[in-house]
Amino acid sequence: MTEEIIIAGFGGQGVLSVGKILAYSGIMKDMEVSWMPSYGPEMRGGTANVTVILSDDRISSPILNEFDTAIILNQQSMDKFEPHVKKGGVLLYDSNGITRHPVRTDISVYVVEAAAEAARMASAKTFNMIVLGAFLKLKPIVNLEHVIKGLEKSLPKRHHHTIPMNREAIQRGMEIVKPFEMGVTI
Amino acid sequence: MKEFLLMKGNEAIAEAAIRAGADAYFGYPITPQSEIMEYLMTEKATERTGMVVLQAESELAAINMVYGAAGTGKKVLTSSSSPGISLMQEGISYIAGAELPCVIINVVRAGPGLGTIQPSQADYFQSVKGGGHGDYRLIVLAPSSVQEMADFVPLAFDLAFKYRNPALILSDGVIGQMMEKVELFKPIPRTEQFDQSWVITGKTPDRKANVITSLDLEPLPMEKHNHHLQAKYKKMEDEEVRFEEIMCDDADYIMVAYGSSARICSKALQLARAKGVKVGLLRPITLFPFPKVRIAELAQRVKGMLSVELSAGQMVEDIRLAVNGKIPVEHYGRFGGMVHSPSEVLEAFEKIFIKN
Known part of the structure; x- marks a missing residue:
């Protein structure tokens, strides 16, 4: 099993860190992992993306142009990565700030209203964990316990008190993710 | 169960330098390898092993600090990215001429000139054909994973000391910036594990003075020295191909x-x-x-x-x-x-x- 994922959005949305937590969760399940960020001028310009690969086998290229799953968190990333989802693959996005919804019909499209939910939960910091929960509902490559162990590994000790809140956010993401219906205004 | 960490290639190199028992790191920051010195500082390399970690005033200073420290038989390394490595070429040629062991890391970015900070492999000629002057060679190792970024540090030190020659780890922005799972080797104590007969740490009365130099104005001995270097490079070609x-x-x-x-x-x-x-x-x-x-x-x-x-x-x-x-x-x-x-x-x- 190999899952090739791109996570893309604005800098500050926690794109790189959600990728890191996902990679750490893979290690907790004894999988091979790679995490390749965009770096440099692209990041300074406000957009950030990271390619995360989880696999049972040795990982070949950390750089890809086709993905099993694209997690899209802003319009620029939608424009850039929608065409690069493999046929039959998954596109998961948050519709907050999206002006053009996905148009492809040969992939499965899902929506998670993570920004709105994070606002309801009164914690903007849970945003990326809600997104992660939605992804894991669609692609249960690792389970919640792997993620919690991954969080324990990747978060500095002083932030360990946030783990229960993150767990709740992941569970919330799993609940609220839904298929995108073409033609229905969100 | 083995313990795996998730690390950037640059962080893996830095952690490996500490664990390899390096005595000193001299460097100057440049993207995409600044995490190396950053890691050595934040992970308290000096407190952990006593190694020296010093941000020099320039790449020229850094490589000449490497030259000096290597002359005392210490395990020394530096790291930079392409434009910085170009600045170091004079020093590298001197170190190769003086037959001193050291490890140099180049996390390559695109050139020519200041170029861009994105990944590149355009420093191949500079690395394998001698970027500085004179007939010399570096041992050049090319890691293709974060695991190899860690493992090649002690390997580079071993080869550098075996041949008394600089060893270069030729990486790039992809391998430096990506994170993968790494299994780290057990720390090697900072002790003098190599032949120390040639080092300059103060002459004792029972032996002749050791001299470390790349200068000999007499052409005949210089030719002899060059033949000796060539024989060494030939031995590397016979024994060290990987x-x-x-x-x-x-x-x-x-x-x-x-x-x-x-x-x-x-x-x-x-x-x-x-x-x-x-x-x-x-x-x-x-x-x-x-x-x-x-x-x-x-x-x-x-x-x-x-x-x-x-x-x-x-x-x-x-x-x-x-x-x-x-x-x-x-x-x-x-x-x-x-x-x-x-x-x-x-x-x-x-x-x-x-x-x-």
């Missing part, structure tokens, strides 16, 4: 690639095999000494070779020398900071070798 072969046994065509490009090619290989095209990958691990004997052997039975590099084509020249006209050898690569994708590599391969 490479990895992936699916070469039944291959009709071979891709040759190192570092990040080798990773991209291993995916291109899978795509080609899925189409029934028998492609193999030869990944040089040492770029000097170059696996030219193995490449010549493979040229006896395959139809063509494709050198895939993030450059306009540099290693391809060494492949052509090894193949010596037996089969076609072509080059493909994006460069200037752009990185080819596996499907771009496959498309180029098919265009060159299959569709014609």
Whole structure:
């Protein structure tokens, strides 16, 4: 099993860190992992993306142009990565700030209203964990316990008190993710 | 269960330097390798082992600090990225001439000039043909994973001390910035494990003074010294060649690639095999000494070779020398900071070798 994922959005949305937590969760399940960020001028310009690969086998290229799953968190990333989802693959996005919804019909499209939910939960910091929960509902490559162990590994000790809140956010993401219906205004 | 960490390539190099028992690191920050010194500072290398970690005022200062410390028989390293490594070339030539061991890390970015901070493999010529003046060689190791970034640090030190020669780890922005799982080796204590008979740490009455210099104005002894260096490089070529072969046994065509490009090619290989095209990958691990004997052997039975590099084509020249006209050898690569994708590599391969 190999899952090739791109996570893309604005800098500050926690794109790189959600990728890191996902990679750490893979290690907790004894999988091979790679995490390749965009770096440099692209990041300074406000957009950030990271390619995360989880696999049972040795990982070949950390750089890809086709993905099993694209997690899209802003319009620029939608424009850039929608065409690069493999046929039959998954596109998961948050519709907050999206002006053009996905148009492809040969992939499965899902929506998670993570920004709105994070606002309801009164914690903007849970945003990326809600997104992660939605992804894991669609692609249960690792389970919640792997993620919690991954969080324990990747978060500095002083932030360990946030783990229960993150767990709740992941569970919330799993609940609220839904298929995108073409033609229905969100 | 083994313990794995998730680390950036740059962090893995820094942690490996601490664990390899390095005595000193001298450097100057430059993207995409600044995490190396940052890690050495934040992870308290000095408190952990007593090693010196010093931000020099420039790359010139850093490499000359390396020169001085290496002369005392200490395990010393520096790191930089392309423009910084260019600045160090005078010092590197002196260190090679004076026969001192040290480890130099180049996390390559695109040039020429200040270029861009994005990944590149355009420093191949500089690394393997001698970027400074004179007839010298560096031992050049090309890691293609974060694990190898860690493992090649102690290996580079061993080779550097074995041959009393600088060893260069030639990485790039991809391998430096990506995170993968790493299993770290057990720390090696900071002790003098190597022959210390040549070091300059103060003369005792029972022996003649050791002299470390790259200068000899008399041409005849200088020629003799050069012959000695050449014999040393020949020994490296005989004994230190390292490479990895992936699916070469039944291959009709071979891709040759190192570092990040080798990773991209291993995916291109899978795509080609899925189409029934028998492609193999030869990944040089040492770029000097170059696996030219193995490449010549493979040229006896395959139809063509494709050198895939993030450059306009540099290693391809060494492949052509090894193949010596037996089969076609072509080059493909994006460069200037752009990185080819596996499907771009496959498309180029098919265009060159299959569709014609």
